[in-house]
Amino acid sequence: MNPSDLEFVDETVERLGHRTEAVIPILQAIQSHFRYLPREAMERVCRLTDITPATIEGVSTFYTQFRHRPVGQHIISVCHGTACHVKGSELVQDALERHLRIGHGIDTDSKGVFTVEKVACLGCCTLAPVIQIDNVTYGHLNSHRVGEVLEAFLAEDREGRPSGLAAAALEGPVGEIRVGLGSCCVALGSGKVHDTICRTLAATGAAAVVKQVGCVGMCHQTPLVELIPPGGGPSKLFARVRAEDARAIVLSQYKPKGLWRRLSHRAAGWFDRFLSDETPDPVADRAIDVRDRPVCAFLGPQQHVATEYCGQIDPTDVDEYLRHDGLKALRHCLEKLSPEQIIEHVRESGLRGRGGAGFPTGQKWAAVRATPGDKKYVICNGDEGDPGAFMDRMLLESFPYRIIEGMVIAAKAVGADEGIFYIRAEYPLAVKRIREALRRLEDRGLLGDRVLSTDFRLHLSVKEGAGAFVCGEETALLASLEGRRGMPRLRPPYPAESGLWGQPTSVNNVETYALVPWIFRNGPQAFARLGTEKSKGTKVFALAGKVVRGGLIEVPMGITVRQIVEDIGGGVAGGRTFKAVQIGGPSGGCVPAELADTSVDYEALTQAGAIMGSGGMVVLDDRDCMVDMARYFLRFTQDQSCGKCTLCRIGTRRMRDILDRICCGKGQKGDLELLEHLSRTVGAGSICGLGRTAPNPVLSTLRYFRAEYEAHLAGRCPAGKCKDLIAYRVNEACIGCTLCAQKCPADAIPMTPYARHTIDMQKCTRCDTCRQVCPTQAVYVE
């Protein structure tokens, strides 16, 4: 490395500071510059700052974001979230590794083009399985499409990706075209749809503005486009819009102005049809009506509190937020209520923390308020890391002002003058929107030294996480903010007494803050009227997996699991049988189909062996193996364990060893008892919540699906999922088309035209490609 490269390090340190807590931002900056962390750069940082070699090495190897080796030109992140897992992310990973000829410790192809890495969850669960190449997301993948996706990416990379176009300046009454631009929507092409709409408007001069709105929640229908006619009137909603449909949809509402424009438009339209050899009527095809039965069922039982006005407001527009009652609650709190009264209201509402544990929010705020101290902090925990959960991302992306408002109210209540958003780095859009929102509020003097022109002073900032699930645990989060490895510590003392830099600190979840403004606008009693006796209000869930209508939903507490799966989700997709719902991710458990009438509240879910958790809900069908699910979650927690305490560090690993054995058909007598015993020990003795809850997925599946474990011990996987216990066969429906033989990456299928094919199980890698490509469903799993 030549000295000029190190000048960047010097500049970075000047910009970000010399203190230990700057270590993570400094490393992030170095990595985005060099694309990895060169040792010389880290040595340089140590010489220039208070950061010691022990700190920089400890921190840079703790967080998965940091890379210590040079990487390829493009990084492929393969999502291994729960929804992706049940939809075959392992197969996608295998296919990528096969295609790029990597694996066995090598993550970059020989030409240095692609580096493949596993990520815990990209939060696009409804598009599973998902991969992300640099910043482009590809959903609904399968093993045999991997090659074409990489080709397409490289082709676009050469030709340039479409960039956003500004809408032309308009006069007179204008319509509005709303495009959902949450991360999921973008992944399914809403960015391109947005660009096409802009281009069409520019070309036609139509009187409409394009508005980006946050997540609508109907992820199964994305990309969504809503047309609001000029001067009001009923809007039209279009679902699953493709870029090529967008122009027709726009034109159905807005006729091109001027003869020349109209003509050229006609010509282009005719030319399109000529080329595409189909008679498209996207306007009719893509239109849906909120009165349609499925849409109705999806939206009907929902109650939007945290997600109020979803799909209607521009996430970053302050004025629009103000028009929708924004900051009213805060103004009320600042002008009419004492901090004690604010806390009392929150208590009355019965609000409990939405991060998972369900601790009463009012009680937490009261504890922070009661602890003496000149300096107090409020923290927004946006380190949502559960695979299969993306509520917090959606809320941060779609309702930044609402969350900020809730947080400011909390700060007033506890007496804090500084607050920090801790958001995981995997959520770049969320980080960007919160930063943008904070900047706009400060610019208008609504936040900062004089909040809403009162004497109340509050400064909020954003810190990005660096890839560590355990930092969702509050003491680990605080360690991370202080520039240390995110290792939880023993509580007590709780952060309320000794938090950030030893000061009283209130750490609350994103959704908790998002609920607060509503409580003050509608009164605590209104909130308390929703839900059950002990679980008040609503809860946002990410509904994904084998369900017809996945998405982001907000439901009143006390709704049953069945209502969510069947009414909102439309039941299990593909004619399969509903088997269970995994609730609460790696800390939760499976609620089996026979207990589907379980009420969704903190107590009932815990009793059923699951937990509310942060709100991931993954629906499983009869082709999902429960042992594999338990192993999946164990692998996750084991991988995410900070490694501090013995029971979690080694205990979860040994549990995983046992599950690996069982899934490979090498389980031994006594393994289930040992697994159960170990699960209880790890759960009882670990230091933090991660370890204490890590055994839940194992215990709950052992409780409800023990027979499935026993079948594995006997060498069978009833769901046909565990690779070592299954075989691929071809039945008489085979027409000898040779497609499977052509696509088989392992040469396990001899080409026998017009004759029934056979699969050599010795060579077969169980990649599932043959089954996916077979036009007659002749390939089956045994």
Next chain:
Amino acid sequence: MPRITIDQREIDVPAGSTILDAAESLGIEIPTLCFARQCEPSTSCLVCLVKLLPSGRLVPACATLTADGMQVESETEEVHALRRNTLELLLSDHLGDCVAPCSFGCPAQMNIPQMLRQIGAGQLREALITVKADIALPAVLGRICPAPCEKVCRRGNLDSSIAICELKRIVADVDLASAEPYLPPCRPASGKRAAIVGGGPAGLAAAYYLAQEGHACTIFDDSDTLGGMFGREIPAEKLPRDVLEREIAQILRLGIETQLNTRIGRDVSLAELRDQSDVVVIAVGWTAAQQVPPWGVGVSGGGIAVKRRTYETNLSGVFAVGNALRGQGTTGIRSVADAKEATVAIDQYLRGQPVTGTSPPFTTRIGKMDREELVQLSIETAAAPRCASISGVDASAAAQQAARCLHCDCRALTTCRLRKYSALYSADPRRFKAERRKYEQDIRHADILFEPGKCIDCGLCVQITAAGGEYFGLTYIGRGFDVRIGVPLGHSAAEAFHQVAAECVAACPTAAIAWKKNTPTCASFAICGDEMPATPASLPGR
């Protein structure tokens, strides 16, 4: 001043005390591995877990502050089982041999690596003391032992095993040829008498060790010489008779009496022997063992039946050792080993203590190592090949051969807290089967050997090096199960320890950080040190 109870015992403790402090003042020893007074509690090892009542919560005693009215359970079956589990998890990821494979392969579990290091240092007298702690007749066995130790010697997988048996022979020969051959110290006379029936290897060894415990021994033999089958069946060219005689004479110098030409059942009955002495040790060999049933001694499979570990027969105060138990195929070393082990039980019997005998020393095992690992392990050893045989008593050749030893045994054998508590809590190192890590060592520091595989991630050294102002020091590298403690930014142990090396060695609960020169100072790990109880008598069983 909070008042708390631990195991229903009440105590007032100063405010700010932890449960560990409180337990200490009650004399309850709660085990800890990651705790040191000079450091912040890291609550990582979790072997100090205690249970709080009535909540049932498990908390680490080292960091949990006492509060008035707190009720703690520490010494209960449940808490012990939990600690045992935690220890077993640590052991499942602890890569090291407490006791070297050669010692474990030796029926007498001789501390072979220590002998080799002493030979290597030219300390032949010390080496002899090490040998005779476990083997009563080393000059003899050095000539005839089939050397099971050499078959498991790890160096054998690299090139060829150490010539352990030959080296032992040299040590013994040098001693016997010296002006004053070694006589072990004996404890004060106990006033107890032991009658040893049979003057072969087992009987001689029994007399040798019992005499050291202060008991008066008489050996009865029906022939006119001692030595048993050694003298009768082994050709003189293999075992020169003068070697046998001199080694026996050296044993008898401990004040052991002999009564030759005396056959039990003909010249004196077993009952008479039992009357005359406090204990009888039957070491009559295989042939004579066939004649014991009329004496009232129980047999099984032709040999005398004894209890495992204690060598007690069905008759009170009658023990049996050697070929009389197992048959003719038994090696001399096994017979000698029997006698040494039985001595523990016999001594307990004679002193009116519970007779528990001895159990094998606690050890974890690495098992087979691949070539790459062996090469690493051998870096600081002599590269010399094994010599065919060393003639006579060439001390420098012996030293060179001994220096080939890979030092598989643990440098912290007697100080390792993980081993101490694992033995105390009867933890089973193989409870959780797992693929083991790759063996690594960092030898780049002049005095310190750093073996990350032995590290249990307690973090004490990370704190100590940081507080001690080391520029590099040590840090956690990685996360989760793969977290390792190491020197940051790819530097070596040589750069980690400048100021606080000694503190780190002292604080390390295992031998992850150890002085290279440090060697266990006990003669035998089976009975070394009071702090390492072989049987956790005070603890409930598994």
